[in-house]
Amino acid sequence: MKTSIATVSISGELPEKLEAIAKAGFDGVEIFENDFLAFDGSPADVGKMVRDHGLEITLFQPFRDFEGMPPSHRSRTFDRAERKFDVMQELGTDLVLVCSNVSPVSLGGIDRAAADFHELGERAARRGLKVGYEALAWGRHINDHRDAWEIVRRADHPNIGLILDSFHTLSRKIDINSIRSIPKDKIFIVQLADAPLIDMDLLYWSRHFRNMPGEGDLPVTAFTTAIAETGYDGYFSLEIFNDQFRGGSSRAIADDGYRSLIYLGDQVRRSPNASGLTVLDMPDRATVKGVGFVEFSSDEKDAADLAAILRTLGFRKTAKHKSKKVSLYSQGDIRLLVNTDEKGFANASFAVHGTSAYAMALVVDDAGQAFERAVALGAEPFRQQVAAGEVEIPAIRGVGGGLVYLIDDNSNLGRFSEIDFLPASEEGEPEMAPAHLEHVDHIAQTVAYEEMLTWLLFYTSIFETQKTPMVDIIDPAGVVRSQVVENASGTLRITLNGAENRRTLAGHFIAEKFGSGVQHLAFHTDDIFATAAALRKNGFKPLAISPNYYGDVEARFGLDAELSERLKEENILYDRDEHGEYFQLYSMTYSEGFFFEIVERRGYRGYGAPNAIFRIAALKRALRPEGMPRV
Amino acid sequence: MKTSIATVSISGELPEKLEAIAKAGFDGVEIFENDFLAFDGSPADVGKMVRDHGLEITLFQPFRDFEGMPPSHRSRTFDRAERKFDVMQELGTDLVLVCSNVSPVSLGGIDRAAADFHELGERAARRGLKVGYEALAWGRHINDHRDAWEIVRRADHPNIGLILDSFHTLSRKIDINSIRSIPKDKIFIVQLADAPLIDMDLLYWSRHFRNMPGEGDLPVTAFTTAIAETGYDGYFSLEIFNDQFRGGSSRAIADDGYRSLIYLGDQVRRSPNASGLTVLDMPDRATVKGVGFVEFSSDEKDAADLAAILRTLGFRKTAKHKSKKVSLYSQGDIRLLVNTDEKGFANASFAVHGTSAYAMALVVDDAGQAFERAVALGAEPFRQQVAAGEVEIPAIRGVGGGLVYLIDDNSNLGRFSEIDFLPASEEGEPEMAPAHLEHVDHIAQTVAYEEMLTWLLFYTSIFETQKTPMVDIIDPAGVVRSQVVENASGTLRITLNGAENRRTLAGHFIAEKFGSGVQHLAFHTDDIFATAAALRKNGFKPLAISPNYYGDVEARFGLDAELSERLKEENILYDRDEHGEYFQLYSMTYSEGFFFEIVERRGYRGYGAPNAIFRIAALKRALRPEGMPRV
Known part of the structure; x- marks a missing residue:
């Protein structure tokens, strides 16, 4: 799966955007025109900067209000296109996005639009360029990818193809099956975005609420599967307009975007007919059977207060770690660890955050496989220091830099407890009424x-x-x-x-x-x-x-x-x-x-x-x- | 005009809300039920707290899913109402809002709803209470105030009346004229909210985007005028759901709300047929004829830099203040004052904000009248210190605590300049090309x-x-x-x-x-x-x-x-x-x-x-x- 993201999706000036995109692992980048226009380097400089990052320019966009212009405007519209072709050649990219016309002066008519695209295809071909046509959900005459595809088909030119965008198709609830009859070679690029389901004006929704595939409520996986089933093996490119992302960390948003695409590819791969898609092979999502334990980082003083509260909640101290200052409090199927060791990650966490539930263990079928998947999806692995003979549990960094341990029957709490822990009880622990917590x-x-x-x-x-x-x-x-x-x-x-x-x-x-x-x-x-x-x-x-x-x-x-x-x-x-x-x-x-x-x-x-x-x-x-x- | 605001409109816990509402100048307050339920004082405590602030409880709300319930639910619904009547009597308020039913089990039918309200009216009357019915814009069967009014009319009970809410009427673009045929005594209270015009799901729009009358795009003035023309002279109450207001300063939002109502009343008063409305008499909005001057606060060092930039922009120093370190730079009709005095407000502003354009003068027809209106609308007046014989210009505090001076032909810059300023020029000022700034x-x-x-x-x-x-x-x-x-x-x-x-x-x-x-x-x-x-x-x-x-x-x-x-x-x-x-x-x-x-x-x-x-x-x-x- 070839991954790409539009520069408009993340914050920063163009150089920071490109750096964040490259570091996140993307293969390519769409240059959103305003990012280029606002930058003070030449098109050639921008192209070099992109390639120096190991990225490809997958698309230059958008070119607006092209097709179906009345005779009075038509020639200037083509002149405008030629100027953009100049820029593309200097940038070193061969694909431009034309989005469906929203101009009030534009005329309808599939054949008129097809003729315009045929001529544009001729001009593009002379320069070795290609043009992709996308139906905006709020296009004046064309707002459905099926109509855009009919125009592309009638344009009948090898340099004219279709651009599909999940938001524009799914926001209008257009039948996803209609994608399956489009030849893969006529899909020039695929843009992806999700969005929360809120009923509002499509343009407003698109401009402010888009988010990464999997973050919203649209059936982006089904959309992508339909495309993969055509045999399409080109770029999947994120085009996200989101106020929060525009003000966020470029690095974090780019990382989320990359994770969303890898996750999406993995889901699509599991469709039997989408075998054309080459994606990272990884174990399936891990089934969580329960919370193995929750671990608090603390110091002696705070831990005593915490223990007192736990006692009133009916917990008893049942074990202590062989080599570290870690106590286990149990009740029903609940295990709480209190870690007051002066060394190690828990202590470092305590130094920053004070007493907190900084780690949790999730019980899965196969901890190794869950860990492999997590890392493939960009989770940060965590290695703890263990004494000889002690169990090392696979772990990843979670919310707030805390830890998520992954445990299973081969490293489960029983065994882990036997190996690392000794039975223990609180000295002089008062008798408490059982609290029935399960x-x-x-x-x-x-x-x-x-x-x-x-x-x-x-x-x-x-x-x-x-x-x-x-x-x-x-x-x-x-x-x-x-x-x-x-x-x-x-x-x-x-x-x-x-x-x-x-x-x-x-x-x-x-x-x-x-x-x-x-x-x-x-x-x-x-x-x-x-x-x-x-x-x-x-x-x-x-x-x-x-x-x-x-x-x-x-x-x-x-x-x-x-x-x-x-x-x-x-x-x-x-x-x-x-x-x-x-x-x-x-x-x-x-x-x-x-x-x-x-x-x-x-x-x-x-x-x-x-x-x-x-x-x-x-x-x-x-x-x-x-x-x-x-x- | 009797002013009120719902507690839900501003942030804080109930006591802070009431304090902010009272300080802003409102006459009454709607108790939003959740604010009462979350508070740990008794209904009688809340009632006393409200009255101790000099406020009246104008409404207790909302009571949901009442009318048109099927027989299986009907009796429990009336029991529910009786429990709320208990609370109201303890609170010391006589009016409750029933909003139109949204329950999927509710039944339609104007007469069924009217019969329910007649019975509720009987029960309310026994306790000396009144019930107002409001059509929610997304009500299941009733979502139009004209239908709610038909139900109230057929309920035919003195203790049952109508509640009008600008958002619910205007969001559905219901003809405002339909209000003019409702008898004033059957309108129990009027709720007001504005909103920016964004086409979206009405409930989502209402819950997140409402704002104060005049802050949005709805014709709230026309709505209120139609109500005033019925002779209605009861409470106008703000009911604003807004995420930003919920996180804002309770005092600032309450002040804005009060200003919005006073401003609205003033606009409505100017309608010849709304004479029943008693509102504060104030001069009309001031017509601004231009910007008289802009004044910078600075110190000697920064002022020299600023003067250098102004010179490159073609400004010349043309006057200086008789008693203060203030220079006037002019060009065309533009006057910029640079104030480096070590005393006074400009200096205090400089100490906090550094060199900044902290004051501007707006030229109006009658500065005294503009000042009177501004103060009536809650603007903070500003008095500067002037030497004997110098002109005192009316001023109010504006954005960021800066000043807005109000000047007119009687205190205009010519005269003000003659009295307070002496012609002057920069020593050794280089000759600059005229820049044509007008x-x-x-x-x-x-x-x-x-x-x-x-x-x-x-x-x-x-x-x-x-x-x-x-x-x-x-x-x-x-x-x-x-x-x-x-x-x-x-x-x-x-x-x-x-x-x-x-x-x-x-x-x-x-x-x-x-x-x-x-x-x-x-x-x-x-x-x-x-x-x-x-x-x-x-x-x-x-x-x-x-x-x-x-x-x-x-x-x-x-x-x-x-x-x-x-x-x-x-x-x-x-x-x-x-x-x-x-x-x-x-x-x-x-x-x-x-x-x-x-x-x-x-x-x-x-x-x-x-x-x-x-x-x-x-x-x-x-x-x-x-x-x-x-x-």
């Missing part, structure tokens, strides 16, 4: 808003998961965007919360922690009321929810007064969807805004989004020292 | 993005001006939003550029200047080439534009090669619209990113937006020290 329900990571798409793509491309639609969470200080990555069996559930300003609870966490990371862990119980009773006995301090909330919950869901009273007594939040009921109990915050949640799902599939506004208000009250003004 | 074409202010609406409302409400649609300006480091305030005669033109991040040229300016302010001044010439020649002779250094730009301009506009060559030689940018041609010549940047522009308009009405990307790229190149990496 497994990790979900892990909530707070990230800077501009990183959300990066981490959605990271999780969904490596692991067999899906993302849910974005939800707005209302914090008194602003909107927080929340999106979930989860698998069908519910054994992996990660909520990503994107903070836009530092006065929100999420933004405050990022500011205080000096980075993105796990802000809360949710554990599942099969009996929320039994858990609540045990926790009360253990001295656990729940987050106090406003009494006003319970009157509304009772009325909204028609709960009986007794249940609603019990919820209120235990500070349990309640939600219901078409699948069942949901109960949520929160801890107070610990350290710089970290907290625990306990949930019971009775068939419910969501995450209690309608309760978030009340939970955040309660957390903000709890964080506020008495007498301090509200922020 | 008047200020426009003043470009750069502001933080979240302040843009504030300043648009400031200018358009005080001065007789209009705003143009927002334009995206592409900076290599992100998108800058640009919007223009201008009057029909072109004697006042202000461009506002909203910077979203500090790496854009605009954002860098704000960061370096410690605030918003004038980033460039554009002067008009009647002969750009004569000006360019004179400037060259005077040693002026124009901003160097990429040669690539000129090839495109020549092709795009079909310019003859000679003109395009002249443009290139002089680094003049070119644009054309249906009214005529535009020529732009820029200076290098001075101080922390300030620059001058010279334009010639040959009928052209815009601001060269298509050229901005090339100008910004050139400015960024010019700002970059040789050998420094590009940012």
